[in-house]
Amino acid sequence: MRRAFLYKIFLLLTVSFTVAMPAHAEDGYEAWLRYQPVVEQKLRKAYQQQLRAIITEGNSPTLQAATGELQRGLSGLLAKPVAISEKLSSNALVVGTPASSPLIASLDLSARLSMLGNEGYLIEKARINKRNVTVIAANSDTGVLYGSFHLLRLLQTQQALDNISISSAPKLQHRVINHWDNLNRVIERGYAGLSLWDWGTLPEHKSQRYVDYARINASLGINGTVINNVNADPRVLSDQFLQKIAALADVFRPYGIKVYLSINYNSPRAFGDLDTADPLDPRVAKWWQERTKKVYDYIPDFGGYLVKANSEGQPGPQDYKRNHADGANMLAAALKPYGGIVFWRAFVYHPDIDDRFRGSYDEFKPLDGKFADNVILQVKNGPIDFQPREPYSALFSAMEKTNMMMEFQVTQEYFGFATHLAYQGSLFEESLRTETYVKGEGSTIGNILEGKTFNTKHTGMAAVINPGTDRNWTGHPFVQSSWYAFGRMAWDHSISADVAADEWLRMTFTNDKKFIEPVKQFMLASREAGVNYRSPLGLTHLYSQGDHYGPAPWTANLERPDWTAIYYHRAAKDGIGFNRTKTGSNAVAQYPETLAKQYGDLKTVPEDLLLWFHHVSWDHQMQSGRTLWNELVHKYYDGVEQVRSMQREWEKLESFIDAERFAQVKALLKIQERDAVIWRDSCVLYFQTFSGKPIPAEYEQPKHDLEYYKTLARTRYVPEPWHPASSSRVLK
Incomplete structure (x- = not known):
């Protein structure tokens, strides 16, 4: 009795200290799975009364993972150990499937569960053997x-469990993250350390970090991971690496995550087995059938291949005068006996076209309906390349007979790497809720992806995410928020950026509204701030080449015109912007009639897309009453002020969170302000050379001239990303 009493006193003191002193040091490793004690004592007591024990019937690795997570989470959140019990008691948490749990089966939930598919679930109050319980039931483990994880999220965000009744199922089948990790552990567009995959110690050593990576993804319902770069090294299909990848698959499997691989299309040649990779050559088809069988021998639940072909120097079927459907379907046939999928990227743009904007559409639209049913066309959200703002890729409303999935980017290639705060949930929401009108109102990108608009067989969403060996996974703590938002929206594309940000803040920092409200507001504005100080009003691709970090709107005379900045902005004395109307490249014609008309008319095009579609006079009157020149200047200056506002708000919040993360974000916001000023001054001074107009006197004038910023761009040191060339080595 005395020992139990002393333990309770110790636990109470520990919880009281945690509640009273929220600013303990944290490094972000736990992400949003921190499971800190619920601060509100009344609510915590209610949870304690409602969740007194965990009862799990069944012992599969996945059920063990679920039970372990519940015990870990509840014990932390309720500030007292929560036991796993074999005996039914009042106010227990009963989890399982009708097949594994007689207790769940006794509730006769089959009709409702049948509507939720293989991944959906019910969370609700129930009565079993005259005892009130909480139930988590599903068709699968x-x-x-x-x-x-959903129940734990409710507790982490302090939601009441009284009369709870939740039914949830994913709207998209394939919810996949793409790593751009190379086999030497360098990550292309990775800003948080080396690759997670320590190939030198696999398969023998399975790091706890791999398990925690799986937990983090499973908490969002992410069910697939492509673990290597789309600029793929052929060696990934060798026995040496398949043994190592199989070990990772073993770790991920209990968490519902399938492994996929990016493949190099020239692999039959790289292995020295054939002198061709022509997809219509029977020898090539046989080679891929045999290699695919080998992959499944190592990884029985392997998900499939991701392919970047005939893009940026990568090999593909066009090298043999074949089209993308020929190439994708050959791989699809090799995967089909095992239920595998081909994700075929639509990121293609050839140097001989007049407008890169048109490239992907013009190449893939004629192939609509010609892809195998286990091929999914993976399309970036916009027609160029993950720019801060783009119109949607016209492929989404054009490929009515083709499976398609979205490709977003979480890693901040064009948003300041791991030094700028730029919550991407706002970009995801904007994209997913874009109305295409292809089948009338309601034909949003989200509904197209879900298969509602075109009734496609396979659906999905992918994100390039690139967590690394930094303790907090993502470098900047707030990049985690974009990872979180992607996962939540991949499960349900109707979830708003606001809701995702609110959940993430509560789980990652604190439930205190005095912290949440101001931070959420600047999170929601941060993407627009990044657009404003980089490329407002539809400008794009103003980055220095190679690093994609700082401004270089003057970039010209490169190997390809569409790698320069001047190709996109087309600034001249008469105005600025790319004419994509009928009198220009006519890229607007790729969109459904309603949007083509809206985008093609200078009077109706949304101003945030203005310079994507029109070359506009510097004196053009904007909705604000300003001229285009003055509006452009205003946007650049407003972007800097938005960052400064973020700084001021963050300074007020030191008492709400731990000192380590507060100091890190404070320092990063200072860097962001510095960079935003450089972006602003570089672009305004450069475009001024064409407009010939002054920067209005009310604005803070640049401290340096244009030549200073050009010199700064040339001397800036940002590590160049590593691009592997197609390998000619013989591999076995």
């Missing part, structure tokens, strides 16, 4: 796992 993976569904139970997802439901377990």
Whole structure:
């Protein structure tokens, strides 16, 4: 009795200290799975009364993972150990499937569960053997796992459990993250350390970090990971690496995550087995059938291949005068006996076209309906390349007979790497809710991806994410928020950026509204701030080449015109912007009639897309009453002020969170302000050389001339990303 009493006193003191002193040091490793004690004592007591024990019937690795997560989470959140019990008691948490749990089966939930598919779940109050319980029920163990994370999220965000009744199922089938990790552990567009995959110690050593990576993704319902770069090294298909990848698959499997691989299209040649990779050559088809069988021998639940072909120097079927459907379908046939999928990227643009904007559409639209049913066309959200703002890729409303999935970018290639705060949830929401009108109102990008608009067989969403060996996974703590938002929106594309940000802040920092409200507001504005101080009003691709970090709107005379900045902005004395109307490249014709008319008319085009579609006079009157020149200047200056506002708000919040993360974000915001000023001054001074107009006197004048900023761009040191060339080595 005395020992139990002393333990309770110790636990109470520990919890009281944690509640009273929220600013303990944290490094972000736990991401949003921190499971800190619920601060509100009344609510915590209610949770303690409602969740007194965990009862799990069934012992699969996935159910064990779910039960372990619940015990870990509840014990932390409720500030007291929560036991796993074999005996039913009042106010227990009962988890399982009708197949594994007689207790769940006794509730006769089959009709409702049948509507939720293989990954959905129910969370609700129930009565079993005259005892009040809380139930997490699903058709599969993976569904139970997802439901377990949902329940923990409710507690982390302080939602009441009284009369709870939740039914949830994913709207998209394939919710996949793409790593751009190279086999030497360097990450292309990775800004948080080396690759997670320590190839030198695999398969023998399975790091706990791999397990925690799986937990983080499973908490969002992410069910697939492509673990290597789309600029793929052929060696990834060798026995040496397949043994190592199989070990990772073993770690991920209990968490419902399938492994996919990016492949090099010239692999039959790189292995020295053939002198061709022509997809219509029977020898090539046989080679891929045999190699694919080998992959499945190592990884029985392997997901499939991701392919970047005939893009940026990567090999592909066009090298043999074949088209993308020929190439994709050959791989699809090799995967089909095992239920595998081909994700075929639509990121293609050839140097001989007049407008890179048109490239992907013009190449893939004629192939609509010609892809195998286990091929999914993976399309970037915009027609160029993950720019801060783009119109949607016209392929989404054009490929009515082709499976398609979205490709977003979480790693901040064009948003300041791991030094700028730029919550991408706002970009995701803007894209997913874009109305295409292709089948009338309601034909949003989200509904197209879900298969509602075109009734496609396979659906999905992918994100290039690139977490690394930094303790907090993403470098900047707030990049985690974009990872979180992607996962939540991949599960349900109707979830708003606001809701995702609110959940993430509560789980990652604190439930205190005095912290949440101001931070959420500047999070939601941060993407627009990044647009404003980089490329407002539809400008794009003003970055220095190679690093994609700082401004270089003057970039010209490169190997390809569409790698320069001047190709896109086309600034001249008469105005600025790319004419994509009928009198220009006519890229507007790729869109459904309603949007083509809207985008093609200078009077109706949204101003944030203005310079994407029109070459506009510097004196053009904007909605604000300003001229285009003055509006452009205003946007650049407003972007800097938005960053300064973020700084001021963050300074007020030191008492709400731990000192380590507060200091890190404070320092990064200072860097962001410095960079935003450089972006602003570089672009305004450069475009001024064409407009010939002054910067209005009310604005803070640049401290340096244009030549200073050009010199700064040339001397800036940002590590160049590593691009592997197509290998000619013989591999076995």
